[in-house]
Amino acid sequence: MTSKILAGALLFLASVGAWAxxxxxxxxxxxxxxxxxxxxxxxxxxxxxAAPAGDVKPGTGHHHVLINSDGYAKGEEIPFTRRNLHMNxxxxxxxxxxxxxxxxxxxxxxxxxxxxLGPEFARTITVTVK
Numbered sequence: 001m002t003s004k005i006l007a008g009a010l011l012f013l014a015s016v017g018a019w020a021x022x023x024x025x026x027x028x029x030x031x032x033x034x035x036x037x038x039x040x041x042x043x044x045x046x047x048x049x050a051a052p053a054g055d056v057k058p059g060t061g062h063h064h065v066l067i068n069s070d071g072y073a074k075g076e077e078i079p080f081t082r083r084n085l086h087m088n089x090x091x092x093x094x095x096x097x098x099x100x101x102x103x104x105x106x107x108x109x110x111x112x113x114x115x116x117l118g119p120e121f122a123r124t125i126t127v128t129v130k
Contacts, residue, residue, distance in 0.1 A: 004073065006015045006017070006049040007098065008121050009087060009130065010017055017078065017107075018052070022110070022119075022120060022122060022123040023046045023047045023048070023120055023121050023123065024043060024044070024045050024046075024063075024107045024108070024109050024121050024122060024123045025043070025044045025045075025046075025107070025123055026039065026041065026042070026043060026105070026125050027028050027042035027075060027092075028040060028125060029040045029042050029125070030125070031125035031126060031127075032125070032126060032127075033125075033127050033128070033130055034127070034128045034129075035127055035128070035129055036129070036130055037096075037097050037099070037100075037129050038086070038095045038097040039096055039127075040093055040094075040095055040096075041062045041065055041086075041093060041094050041095075041097070041105065042092060042093040043065075043092050043107050045061075045063070045092075045121070045129070046090065047062050047107060048060060048121070049061075050062055050063060050087075050091070050092055051090045051112070052088060052089050052090045052112075053086065053088040053090075053112050053113075053114065054091060054112050055087075055112045055124030056089075056111050056112040056113050057112065059109045060081070060112065061109050061110050061112060061117060061121075062086070062087050062088060062089075062090050062109070062110060062112070063087040063091070063092060063107060063108075063109055064078050064084055064085060064086055064107070064108045064109070064110060064114075065081045065084075065085040065087070065094060065096065065105055065107060065108075066075070066083060066084050066085075066107075066108055067079075067084075067085070067096075067098070067103060067104075067105060067106070068083060068103055068104050069083050069084065069106060070106060070124070071105075071106050071108045071118075071119055071124070072108055072110075072116035072118075072122075073116060073118060073119075074116055074117060074118030074119075075115050075116065075118075076115065076116050077114050077116075078108060078110050078111070078115075078116055079097050079112045086114065087108070088110075098129045099129065100129050100130055101128070101129055102126060102127070102128045103104070103126065103127055103128075103129065104124055104125075104126055105124065105125050105127060106122055106123070106124040107122065107123045107124075108121065108122045109121035113126050
């Protein structure tokens with residue numbers, strides 16, 4: 001009986017851990033990095049293929065870098081603003097120019113119509129621009 005409870009608890013913890021992981025990551029810069037402006041941001045996505053915006057095809061989408069902004073809920077359209085960098089060509093890297101300070105950068109993956117794939121396709125880091 002105890003082994004069944006333990007096995008159930010381990011299975012639950014593994015599923016919670018998998019759910020909490022993001023399918024988007026910052027290759028560079030790393031969380032907490034100090035960078036000089038302009039600096040390169042490189043992103044990676046798992047479970048989707050980066051493709052140009054415009055066509056909505058299952059399993060594809062494109063990256064966005066949100067500056068001092070949180071990610072968007074699943075299905076919510078990411079607006080075009082100065083704080084939301086749309087990587088419309090399907091690229092995985094972009095050069096960003098920011099004045100000195102500390103910034104929150106959020107990588108958000110969205111479909112071809114700029115609709116967010118939700119928090120499981122978002123990742124936030126903090127960088128300091130010197």
